Amino acid sequence: MVTDVAMGHAARVLSPGVSAYFRRIGLAGMSEAGPSRADRGTLERIVAGHTRSIAYENLDTFAGREVLLDAASLTTKLVHGGRGGGCYEHNMLLRAALDELGYTTVGLGARVWWNEPDDAPVPARSHMLLLVDLPEEGPHIVDVGSGMALTGVLRLDTDVEQATPHEAFRLLSKGSAFLLEVHLGAQWRPLYQFDLAEQYFADYVVNNWYNGHHPDSPFVNELLVGRPDIGFRYALSGSISGGAGLAVHHVDGRTERRALESPAAVRAALEERFLLDLSGMPDLDAVLSRMF
Numbered sequence: 001m002v003t004d005v006a007m008g009h010a011a012r013v014l015s016p017g018v019s020a021y022f023r024r025i026g027l028a029g030m031s032e033a034g035p036s037r038a039d040r041g042t043l044e045r046i047v048a049g050h051t052r053s054i055a056y057e058n059l060d061t062f063a064g065r066e067v068l069l070d071a072a073s074l075t076t077k078l079v080h081g082g083r084g085g086g087c088y089e090h091n092m093l094l095r096a097a098l099d100e101l102g103y104t105t106v107g108l109g110a111r112v113w114w115n116e117p118d119d120a121p122v123p124a125r126s127h128m129l130l131l132v133d134l135p136e137e138g139p140h141i142v143d144v145g146s147g148m149a150l151t152g153v154l155r156l157d158t159d160v161e162q163a164t165p166h167e168a169f170r171l172l173s174k175g176s177a178f179l180l181e182v183h184l185g186a187q188w189r190p191l192y193q194f195d196l197a198e199q200y201f202a203d204y205v206v207n208n209w210y211n212g213h214h215p216d217s218p219f220v221n222e223l224l225v226g227r228p229d230i231g232f233r234y235a236l237s238g239s240i241s242g243g244a245g246l247a248v249h250h251v252d253g254r255t256e257r258r259a260l261e262s263p264a265a266v267r268a269a270l271e272e273r274f275l276l277d278l279s280g281m282p283d284l285d286a287v288l289s290r291m292f
Contacts, residue, residue, distance in 0.1 A: 017075045018097045024079045025049035032159035038102040040134050043142070044153050048142045048165065050094060051151045055084035055227040055274040061211075061212045061219040063287040069201070069208060082277025084227075086219070088204045088210070090145030096131065106131040109194035109199040109207075112147070113179075123238060126207050127192055128199070129157070139167045141171070141180075146184060147226035148191060149236060166228055166251055185253055223291065227274045234273045236268065238291040246273065 014030075022030040026049045060067050065087065068074075074093045084090075093103050109125040116123065129143040132153070139156040143149060152164030158173040163181070168183040177195040183189040195217045211219045215279070216223070223244065225236040232250055238244030244260040246269050260266045265286045270276045278284055 006047075014093060014100060017071070018100050019077070020075070020079050021097050022049075025053040025163060038098075038134075040137055040140070042101070043098070043103070043132060043134070043140070044132075046094070046097070047144060047153060049144060050090070051149045051228050052230075053275070054078055054093075054144075055225055056086070056090065056145065056147050056149060057084040057225040057270075057274065057276065058086055058219045058223065058285070059083075059225075059270075059276075059284075061086070061217075062170065062223045063281070063283065066282065067208060067212055069205060071230065081280055081282070082275075084225070084274070085145075086208075086275060087128045087143075087145030088208050090149075091130055091143065092204070094142070094144050098130075104133040106196075107199045107204070108194050108196065110180075110194035111205065112192045113190040114192065116190075123215055124207070124210070125194075125199075126211060127194075128204055129192075129194060131196065146191075147224055148233075149226065149228060151228050154180075162192055165230075223288075225270065225274055236260070236266070236269055236274065238288075240290050242291060244288075244291050254287065261292065266291070 022028065025046070064157045067089065069088055069092060074089055078085055078089060078093055084261050095107065098105050107131040108129050108131055110127040110129055111123045112127050113123070128145060129141060132140045132142050132213065134140055137155070139155060150164060150169070154162050154169055154171065156171065158171050158178065161168050161170050170181050170188065172179040172181060174193060177193050179193045180191045200260055211217050214220065221240055223236070223238040227234045233249045235247045235249060236244065244266050246258055246260055248256040260269060266288045267278065267284065271278060
C-alpha cells in the first residue's frame with residue numbers, strides 16, 4: 001500500500017486494468033495509486049474524465065456483433081481498444097474502478113422514457129445506472145452510460161434542481177421509484193425511472209442480449225453515438241436506409257446540425273468528434289453503407 005504523506009491517508013495500489021482505465025480517461029496521476037479518499041470530489045473527476053474520453057456508441061450491435069460484459073472484454077474494448085459502448089459496458093467498467101478505490105456501489109436498473117409519448121406502455125427495465133453511497137454525504141446517482149450521460153454526480157434528493165457541467169437535472173418521487181428529468185430549453189423532459197432494487201450481473205446479461213438481438217430493438221436498427229465535451233455535446237444518429245446526421249448541442253441551448261452523406265463522412269465524425277479507434281472494425285464501411 002502506498003502512503004499519501006501530505007494528505008495523511010493511505011492510497012491504494014491499483015490493478016493494471018484500473019490503472020490503464022485512469023490513463024484512458026485522462027487521469028494519469030491516478031493510474032499508479034488511487035486517491036487517498038473515496039470522496040465526492042474524486043468521484044466527480046472520474047465521471048468527468050470518463051464521459052469526455054469514452055463515447056457512448058452501439059457500433060457492435062448495429063454491425064451484428066456480440067457485446068460481451070465480462071471484465072476482460074470491457075477492458076479490451078473500452079480501455080485498450082479505444083472504443084466506446086452501451087450503458088452496461090460503461091457503467092460496469094466504471095463500477096469496477098470505483099469498487100477498487102473503496103466506494104460502495106450498487107447496480108440499478110431503469111425504464112427509459114426518453115422520447116416516449118405520454119400514453120406509451122411501461123417499458124422494460126433496460127438501462128443500467130449506479131448508486132454510490134458516500135459516507136459523509138449519503139447516496140448519489142452516477143450514470144456515464146447513455147447518449148445523455150450524466151457529466152456530474154446527483155444526490156438522491158427529490159424535487160431539487162441539481163447542476164452538472166452540462167444540463168440541470170432533477171429527481172421526482174414516484175412512490176417507491178424515482179423519475180430522472182433533464183432541463184432542456186424551457187422544459188423538463190423525462191429520461192428514465194428507477195427504484196433502488198439491486199440488479200445483478202445476470203439481469204444485465206439478459207437485457208443486454210435483448211437489446212442486441214430483438215428485431216424491434218433500436219440498437220439493432222439505429223446507430224446511436226454520443227460524447228460530451230466542455231460546453232457542448234456531440235450526437236450522431238442514423239438508421240438503416242435512413243441516412244445519418246451529426247448534431248452539436250451547446251449548453252446555452254443552441255444546436256448545430258448537418259447531414260452526413262456517406263460512410264466516409266460518418267467514419268470521419270466517429271474518429272474526430274467521438275475519438276473512436278476504428279482499426280478493429282475492418283468491415284465498418286460495409287456496416288455504415290446500410291444507412292445510405
